[in-house]
Amino acid sequence: MVDGGLVNPVPVSVVKEMGADFIIAVNVIPDVGEMIPQRDEEGKRDLKEPNIFAVLLQSFNIGTYALAKSSMEGADVAIHPQVAHIHPAEFRRTKECILQGELAAQASIPEIKRLLEA
Numbered sequence: 001m002v003d004g005g006l007v008n009p010v011p012v013s014v015v016k017e018m019g020a021d022f023i024i025a026v027n028v029i030p031d032v033g034e035m036i037p038q039r040d041e042e043g044k045r046d047l048k049e050p051n052i053f054a055v056l057l058q059s060f061n062i063g064t065y066a067l068a069k070s071s072m073e074g075a076d077v078a079i080h081p082q083v084a085h086i087h088p089a090e091f092r093r094t095k096e097c098i099l100q101g102e103l104a105a106q107a108s109i110p111e112i113k114r115l116l117e118a
Helices: 002-007 012-017 052-071 091-117
Strands: 024-026 077-079
Touching (some): 077 091
Parallel strands (some): 024 077
């Protein structure tokens, strides 16, 4: 799972090669500019000074987003759940992530129907 996510996080090209003629792609990797800074247990913004780990993580996030954005090319419908406010390590927020995915998918239904009818 990790290697595929690092190389082709939204595998539109793979399903095209498999013969798909209508592709709905979902990207859960937010633009770094949309990400909300980490909060501490009290909900206050974590204002720690940057360290090498934080810089490397931010660099990784920028690259991953650019790769995901590129991977989405060729999809008929692109769904982007609003999950930028949820840190990837916040596993306790799984239900919220699922809800955001459901909301984004429901919002895409009119576009999907329009494209399928065309």
